[in-house]
Amino acid sequence: MSALRAPAIDVRRARAPRRSVLLLAIMLLLTAYTLLPLLYLVVNSTKSLDDFFRTFGLAFGSGFALPANVAEVFTHDGGVFGGWLLNTLLYSVVGGGGAAVLATFAGYGIAKFRFPGRRALFAVILGAVAIPGTALALPTFLLFSNLGLTNTPWAVIIPSLVSPFGLYLMWTYTVDAVPSELLEAARIDGAGELRTFFTVSLRLLAPGFVTVVLFSVVATWNNYFLPLIMLSDPRWYPLTVGLAQWNAQSAQSTAQPIQNLVLTGSLISIIPLVVAFLLLQRFWQSGLAAGSVKQ
Amino acid sequence: MAIVTAPGRSPARSRAGAGRAARREAANGWLFVLPFVVVFLVAIVAPVGYAIGLSLFRDQLVGGTAFVGGANYLKALTDPALWGGVLRVVLFLVIQVPIMLIIALVAALALDSGRLRFAGAFRILLFLPYAVPGVVAVLIWGFIYGPRYGLAGSLNHALGAGLLEPLSPQWVLGAIVNIVTWEFAGYNMLIFYSALRTVSTELYEAAELDGAGPLRIVWSIKLPALRGAIVIATVFSIIGSFQLFNEPNLLKPLAPNAIVSSYTPNLYAYTLSFAGQQDNYSATVAIVMGVLTAVIAYVVQVRGMRRDAR
Numbered sequence: 001m002s003a004l005r006a007p008a009i010d011v012r013r014a015r016a017p018r019r020s021v022l023l024l025a026i027m028l029l030l031t032a033y034t035l036l037p038l039l040y041l042v043v044n045s046t047k048s049l050d051d052f053f054r055t056f057g058l059a060f061g062s063g064f065a066l067p068a069n070v071a072e073v074f075t076h077d078g079g080v081f082g083g084w085l086l087n088t089l090l091y092s093v094v095g096g097g098g099a100a101v102l103a104t105f106a107g108y109g110i111a112k113f114r115f116p117g118r119r120a121l122f123a124v125i126l127g128a129v130a131i132p133g134t135a136l137a138l139p140t141f142l143l144f145s146n147l148g149l150t151n152t153p154w155a156v157i158i159p160s161l162v163s164p165f166g167l168y169l170m171w172t173y174t175v176d177a178v179p180s181e182l183l184e185a186a187r188i189d190g191a192g193e194l195r196t197f198f199t200v201s202l203r204l205l206a207p208g209f210v211t212v213v214l215f216s217v218v219a220t221w222n223n224y225f226l227p228l229i230m231l232s233d234p235r236w237y238p239l240t241v242g243l244a245q246w247n248a249q250s251a252q253s254t255a256q257p258i259q260n261l262v263l264t265g266s267l268i269s270i271i272p273l274v275v276a277f278l279l280l281q282r283f284w285q286s287g288l289a290a291g292s293v294k295q
Numbered sequence: 296m297a298i299v300t301a302p303g304r305s306p307a308r309s310r311a312g313a314g315r316a317a318r319r320e321a322a323n324g325w326l327f328v329l330p331f332v333v334v335f336l337v338a339i340v341a342p343v344g345y346a347i348g349l350s351l352f353r354d355q356l357v358g359g360t361a362f363v364g365g366a367n368y369l370k371a372l373t374d375p376a377l378w379g380g381v382l383r384v385v386l387f388l389v390i391q392v393p394i395m396l397i398i399a400l401v402a403a404l405a406l407d408s409g410r411l412r413f414a415g416a417f418r419i420l421l422f423l424p425y426a427v428p429g430v431v432a433v434l435i436w437g438f439i440y441g442p443r444y445g446l447a448g449s450l451n452h453a454l455g456a457g458l459l460e461p462l463s464p465q466w467v468l469g470a471i472v473n474i475v476t477w478e479f480a481g482y483n484m485l486i487f488y489s490a491l492r493t494v495s496t497e498l499y500e501a502a503e504l505d506g507a508g509p510l511r512i513v514w515s516i517k518l519p520a521l522r523g524a525i526v527i528a529t530v531f532s533i534i535g536s537f538q539l540f541n542e543p544n545l546l547k548p549l550a551p552n553a554i555v556s557s558y559t560p561n562l563y564a565y566t567l568s569f570a571g572q573q574d575n576y577s578a579t580v581a582i583v584m585g586v587l588t589a590v591i592a593y594v595v596q597v598r599g600m601r602r603d604a605r
Contacts, residue, residue, distance in 0.1 A: 057438075106328045273428075
């Protein structure tokens with residue numbers, strides 16, 4: 001797509017070199033709004049608790065307390081934060097990564113094989129795209145608590161494994177990127193279907209797969225409602241639930257104030273995703289394009 | 296494998312060979328689909344079925360759990376706490392969704408205009424909030440809203456008046472509107488922008504030759520091209536509004552007087568199950584909200600598409 005568009009953009013640039021000041025002003029305003037909370041977060045993560053209470057929100061404090069804050073985040077309450085970070089990694093990699101793997105297999109299967117029940121299955125799964133995770137979380141909790149699965153990592157991982165939207169994306173991607181003639185040729189050469197998938201198709205599907213991994217990992221990383229209801233032992237909490245608990249604690253007037261830990265912990269929790277998004281721009285942008293073209 | 300496949304490809308394929316090939320293709324298809332289907336059954340179909348089952352029973356003080364048919368649903372239909380929450384999320388979405396989508400639309404059109412300097416940088420920066428967990432977004436805005444040492448507090452102090460009170464009962468819904476808009480405007484901008492990139496530039500060139508100005512091109516070509524994307528974004532925003540939970544639940548400790556436990560339907564269902572031990576009724580509320588959300592999303596989609604066809 002980008003190859004096709006490139007010359008067109010040049011033509012447009014050549015014809016309309018005038019840059020709009022109005023558009024620039026609007027976008028600068030929107031960017032300021034977008035960056036305000038992030039700036040607030042960064043600035044206040046560098047302040048001691050004392051400075052946080054005494055200085056203006058967007059001004060730096062008297063000292064640079066970021067290293068001290070980070071150290072305190074990881075040692076507070078017996079070092080529970082490090083565990084939350086590892087749990088979040090576990091849930092994101094196994095749950096989100098697993099969701100992408102299952103969605104890729106199934107999207108490929110529906111796109112490239114004819115089998116009884118295929119259309120009905122696809123219709124049911126597409127219908128489930130519209131079911132929001134939060135609406136499902138409570139019924140899933142009620143079922144899992146009846147089965148004695150709550151308060152284990154599985155209670156968070158199993159629901160994260162299913163991504164109807166990921167399947168839809170991989171179906172679209174397979175239809176576009178994997179020519180049936182190529183599979184036919186591999187079959188004539190005597191390759192089994194699994195071998196064909198891993199040696200031929202997967203390479204063609206890689207960009208789509210990375211996109212789905214990225215989106216499902218982010219969804220799991222950011223999930224709050226599901227782990228909140230599934231887990232009661234703080235040792236199993238992911239970052240979101242743990243940080244929310246710290247915040248609720250510090251909001252009580254009688255408790256020990258730990259606002260600096262909530263802020264610094266929040267900063268630590270968003271850095272991996274922001275870095276991932278910046279490094280993998282090409283992938284999520286192509287994923288969004290696929291999602292918007294094929295509706 | 297090759298031996299079995301070959302007859303299917305030869306002109307003189309036998310009926311038995313074709314049948315065998317079709318059966319093998321079906322088996323292979325199910326092999327690829329099966330892992331997903333198993334998790335789909337466990338994580339989506341079974342919970343929904345279980346919740347429907349739960350909603351037909353009631354825990355009674357005398358006699359334990361009893362089948363009550365539609366009694367829980369009758370209770371839900373006349374429950375002022377539930378419908379108060381529904382009205383609140385409807386008010387929320389009527390305000391929030393248009394604001395967010397207009398911001399996203401303006402930003403996407405600006406990015407696509409070819410007249411914007413630093414378009415690449417703006418695209419990334421405005422999308423950044425999507426990488427911020429919703430929980431962290433609410434925590435940061437919660438600090439900013441703080442009357443004592445947040446930015447709102449500082450501003451009030453500077454002005455010498457309690458001008459900004461985002462966490463007061465009158466303003467807390469607006470405070471949530473702001474947070475959700477901040478979280479998702481950039482995401483919707485990218486959706487719209489991606490849709491705009493698929494429009495053939497030849498259309499623009501033809502329009503320019505016909506003497507159409509940039510606004511005319513936006514109105515007559517770009518907006519119609521975006522109609523499908525706008526309908527989808529609206530549907531997803533409505534679904535999200537009806538499921539509102541994170542923001543009120545996380546602001547509740549900061550604004551205990553402004554946010555009650557039935558502030559949104561989802562918060563209400565959560566409270567019923569966790570504070571009230573009323574699992575049967577909680578399941579009923581979850582199902583009623585699921586059906587209501589699906590119906591409204593469906594209506595929006597059908598109406599949006601019908602306008603499309605006209």
